[in-house]
Amino acid sequence: MSKTDPTALDSAAAETLAWVDKAVIGLNLCPFARAVRMKSQIRCVVSEATDVEALLSALCSEAQLLRDTDPMLCETTLLVHPQLLGDFADYNDFLDLAEEALSQMGCDGELQLASFHPHYQFAGTEVDDVTNATNRSPYPTLHLLREASIDRAVQAFPDAEAIYEVNLRTMELLGQAGWQALQAQCRRDTSEAAAPVATPPPST
Numbered sequence: 001m002s003k004t005d006p007t008a009l010d011s012a013a014a015e016t017l018a019w020v021d022k023a024v025i026g027l028n029l030c031p032f033a034r035a036v037r038m039k040s041q042i043r044c045v046v047s048e049a050t051d052v053e054a055l056l057s058a059l060c061s062e063a064q065l066l067r068d069t070d071p072m073l074c075e076t077t078l079l080v081h082p083q084l085l086g087d088f089a090d091y092n093d094f095l096d097l098a099e100e101a102l103s104q105m106g107c108d109g110e111l112q113l114a115s116f117h118p119h120y121q122f123a124g125t126e127v128d129d130v131t132n133a134t135n136r137s138p139y140p141t142l143h144l145l146r147e148a149s150i151d152r153a154v155q156a157f158p159d160a161e162a163i164y165e166v167n168l169r170t171m172e173l174l175g176q177a178g179w180q181a182l183q184a185q186c187r188r189d190t191s192e193a194a195a196p197v198a199t200p201p202p203s204t
Helices: 006-025 033-038 052-068 088-104 130-135 147-156 160-192
Strands: 042-046 076-080 111-116 141-146
Touching: 006 033, 006 042, 006 076, 006 160, 033 042, 042 052, 052 076, 052 088, 052 111, 052 141, 088 111, 111 147, 130 160, 141 147
Parallel strands: 042 076
Antiparallel strands: 076 141, 111 141
């Protein structure tokens, strides 16, 4: 992807949001995602970063924006970075740096970081285990969530601890062929209507 290619950036955002709609919400992998998506409270921004320092800077900027914004306007942020950390091992190592950067900002207890990657692999699984797809996004993605929102969602969903097991069964039933078909549909959706590079910073 060219750093100056806005079409490619738009495509990355569009495919990521199609994945949110088709996989995260469509397969009910996250029971809490539908409401924030329907209310347009998900901010999706595509970083042009090509080095770790630039990505850390983008992450901290997005974290601060989220902290400064009314949750009714922006509940959560997806930071997509297509040009960096395509290798899952490198991405996994980067997460420690990301967590430390957020901690230094004083985000502990306020923001939480979730991780998604095209080659996501849970410990103890094989690369081709379809259950890994629960965390497989079209591009490497860092997900910033509000701790307060997570707490409210868990209270509203008393069996929240069972979500992980339910998701594993969902992916096993879907199978590799079903997962590949879903990915293909996301790409088709992307070609039909590209999303903006980033949702505009909400007005506070």
